[in-house]
Amino acid sequence: MNTRIKICGLTRAEDVDAAVAAGADAIGLVFYDPSPRSVTIKQAVALAQRVPAFVSLVGLFVNPDREFVDAVLQQVPLDLLQFHGDETPDYCNSFGRRWIKAIRVREAGQIEKAFSDYQRGAGLLVDAWDPDRYGGTGHSFNWQLIPEERSMPLILAGGLTSDNVSGAVQQVRPWAVDVSGGVESSKGIKDIKKISDFIKEVHRVCKTD
Numbered sequence: 001m002n003t004r005i006k007i008c009g010l011t012r013a014e015d016v017d018a019a020v021a022a023g024a025d026a027i028g029l030v031f032y033d034p035s036p037r038s039v040t041i042k043q044a045v046a047l048a049q050r051v052p053a054f055v056s057l058v059g060l061f062v063n064p065d066r067e068f069v070d071a072v073l074q075q076v077p078l079d080l081l082q083f084h085g086d087e088t089p090d091y092c093n094s095f096g097r098r099w100i101k102a103i104r105v106r107e108a109g110q111i112e113k114a115f116s117d118y119q120r121g122a123g124l125l126v127d128a129w130d131p132d133r134y135g136g137t138g139h140s141f142n143w144q145l146i147p148e149e150r151s152m153p154l155i156l157a158g159g160l161t162s163d164n165v166s167g168a169v170q171q172v173r174p175w176a177v178d179v180s181g182g183v184e185s186s187k188g189i190k191d192i193k194k195i196s197d198f199i200k201e202v203h204r205v206c207k208t209d
């Protein structure tokens with residue numbers, strides 16, 4: 001098994017360097033102001049310069065204005081857009097860029113429907129549902145709601161940590177895992193050791209499978 005790893009919500013140069021050094025496949029930058037992990041375009045440009053070839057740079061948006069996404073794309077060399085709100089398939093597809101859609105899972109059948117609705121995406125990210133927040137909640141959900149048959153790459157997110165990620169990978173067998181809060185020492189502040197432990201744990205479980 002070769003489960004890819006995205007470390008999301010990076011705001012500091014040293015955290016980007018640590019994630020890259022530990023073997024992250026993707027780095028996520030949050031362009032959503034209410035988030036404690038939100039970065040400005042200026043910050044994002046500086047962080048992007050630290051991301052080497054063959055590590056993907058992902059921009060996370062929640063119900064963004066088209067003008068804002070365009071402004072980010074003009075200045076930040078994103079490889080992939082992550083839409084984590086209520087964006088429609090046509091909207092996600094309208095930037096001429098590769099994208100993934102995140103959905104917040106709370107009932108059976110939702111993931112199958114999203115596979116069909118967002119089939120033009122490069123992957124479907126499944127996260128925990130929360131009544132008040134779009135993501136980054138640190139909560140997980142019932143992984144039994146995830147179908148075994150998948151028509152596109154499935155990215156598992158929501159409450160992952162170095163303690164539970166091996167079980168998650170073994171049970172769900174996702175294309176990739178995505179973590180934010182689980183590699184932080186406090187809200188919005190990444191912890192280099194937790195980043196490294198998380199990545200090591202995914203690599204360990206993948207090797208044994």
Ligand SMILES: O=C(O)c1ccccc1N[C@@H]1O[C@H](COP(=O)(O)O)[C@@H](O)[C@H]1O
Pocket residue numbers: 008009028030032035036037060062084125127134135136137138139157158159160178179180181182
């Ligand atoms: O990180 C955020 O603040 C955030 C805000 C709004 C939408 C999504 C957000 N983060 C994404 O949420 C999931 C799960 O995060 P966690 O590991 O449970 O903290 C992940 O994809 C983050 O990238």
